[in-house]
Amino acid sequence: MIRLVSQPFDPGEALAGFCRGRSETGAIASFTGLARAEAGQTTLLELEAYPGFTEREIGRHEAAAVARFGLQDVLILHRTGPIPPGEAIVFVATAAAHRRAAFEACDFLMDYLKSRAPFWKKETGPDGARWIEPTERDRDDLARWETS
């Protein structure tokens, strides 16, 4: 499940909720991404989504991860709007019978979310605001998952 959230959320609470009531899950992996201050260069991060479109595109990749890694369940929380340094931007949790699938699927989903998910990101710092586009590093991370 993917949910866009416009208010701060508690990743610990999200993880605890995701772990509850499972008797066939052997492994849960999770990742939390926080907004970085970049040594004072970023005072505010703003994420714009296209409601409906953004969830559907992420949902397609979530379904791909479920099929590829044999997941039992996925939870993705993604912030939108203004996000000050230190707050969680993204939370991904994956549930599987065994740990390898859970770890790898979490990594796979984060590489997608960081590089190609339908968000538009603006950083504000002492020199003003600028729109950010994916880096070469993000593209390389994504290329790790290409199957020949």
Added chain:
Amino acid sequence: MARVLLFGRLADVAGWRERDIPARTLGELRGWIATEDPALFEALQAPAVRTAVDQSLVSLDVDLGPDSEVAFLPPMSGG
């Protein structure tokens, strides 16, 4: 009439995010923008800008209905 949505830097270029534009096709819509807002039209020409009609990506000209939603999407940055 189509509801047009701009994202990311495109909204900064245009000075608006959402408005109705009279057009029966995507081509007509682009023509209207070319006349009314050349700066936005130029920004839309970048090959990395994608177009969605009713939340589906399109690459050719398409007809627009009275309730169509057209979104112009600059390169997606990820979260």
